[in-house]
Amino acid sequence: MFSSKKSDTLLAKIRNGAQLTGREKLELIVELSIPSMLAQITTVMMFFIDAAMVGHLGAAASASIGLVETTTWLMGSILSAVSLGFSVQVAHFIGANDFTRARQVFRHALVCGVAFSVLMALVGASIHQSLPYWLGGKDDIAPMSSGYFLIFSLTLPAVLLFHLMSAMLKSAGEMRVPSLLSIMMCGLDVAFNYLFIYVLKLGVVGAALGTMSAYFFTVIPMAWQAICKNKIIALRLDRTPFVWMGSYVRNAVKISFPVAVQNILMGSAQVVSTLIVAPLGNVAIAANSFAITAESLCYMPGYGVGDAATTLVGQTYGAGRSDLCKNFAHLTIGVGMLVMAFMGVVMFVFAPEMIGFLSPVEEIRLLGAMVLRIEAFAEPFFAAAIVSYAVCVASGDTLKPAAMSLFSMWCVRLTLAYVLAQSYGLRGVWVAMATELTFRGTIFLLRIRRGSWLKGIKAKA
Structure with a gap:
């Protein structure tokens, strides 16, 4: 249905300074968006199926995963930020037709990313027993939460490689x-979950083992495609020896650090949100977790x-x-809003x-459906x-957008959630969430309109 050669041709026109018609711009957005949309939906379906399989084990099993879910998302988002700091540089070098430097950045990303993910795995393993109690869990669900989180922590190097290889391929225009x-x-996750949860009867721990197995079996072909097969970033294409360049790492830190700090604080805000929900009981914890997954x-x-x-x-x-950069920004934002209005x-x-x-x-179904509709x-x-x-991130503009997101989350969502939860329970928490997302979208639209994210490109032009 979608032509890889066609999108490659249009991307080459961008790099070579050729003009694109309005139709070609929209076609390129669709060509790149549809495969990525399917991938994003499929990834969520994996967690959706995980939650459904565990959900049929009862409210306590569901709550045990829901308790640590925000922490696992936080750790995954940090690894995604590490990948982003390098993949943005790769996209810039590819846009400038400097493929050799793009591959050099890729090599640096592999070294730094793997080392960082191993460190995170060790940190996660060291806190897995205490974390559920820190988050307000009780003895009825804490042991299950602890086992799930330990296995997830040991999966982090594979999670990093999955994010990194995917980001590098997408930077090169390879979405398929x-x-x-x-x-x-997703298919592997369903199969492994069925095996570990139902056949081997490992329950919540089985869900974690299923996800771990799916990641490990997927990251091998993903790495092979990025490192060996891609016609732009495959490392075998290099004819010059690898030389360590501190500037690539510094630039990656400059891009990644605000994103990572934002992800940490945003994830921490999600943890605080979990703490707000936890006193409302296991039904509220499970309904909140399922509603987040469904949303x-x-x-x-x-x-x-x-x-x-x-x-x-x-x-x-x-x-x-x-001009083309600004045009693509406006078009993609418009397409995104239309698609998600339909999804709403x-x-x-x-x-x-x-x-x-x-x-x-x-009881979980009624409460979860109510907050989803909000x-x-x-x-x-x-x-x-x-x-x-x-x-903003694609242009290397990460500091102010990160600050905007953090202000919105901490000063709008959490403040409202704490106040409204006292009187309206879980409904109040989700009213606060909807209000904050509307506020955040509005301030980001204003930033894009003002164009300050493009200051760096003006110096090059």
């Missing part, structure tokens, strides 16, 4: 391979468009094409069925925040 491998990972199925298309924005803005920025309607209409798929417990109204602005942030 990461998408197909993400779909494969992620609806906002992942926004991240798919964001991936396309990262590639297009990153390469046009590297090519020094200011789907989420509102099918909220009971989405939560019912995850849990047979009627969130549905904020989805277009959530898309604006997602894609606008991707645009």
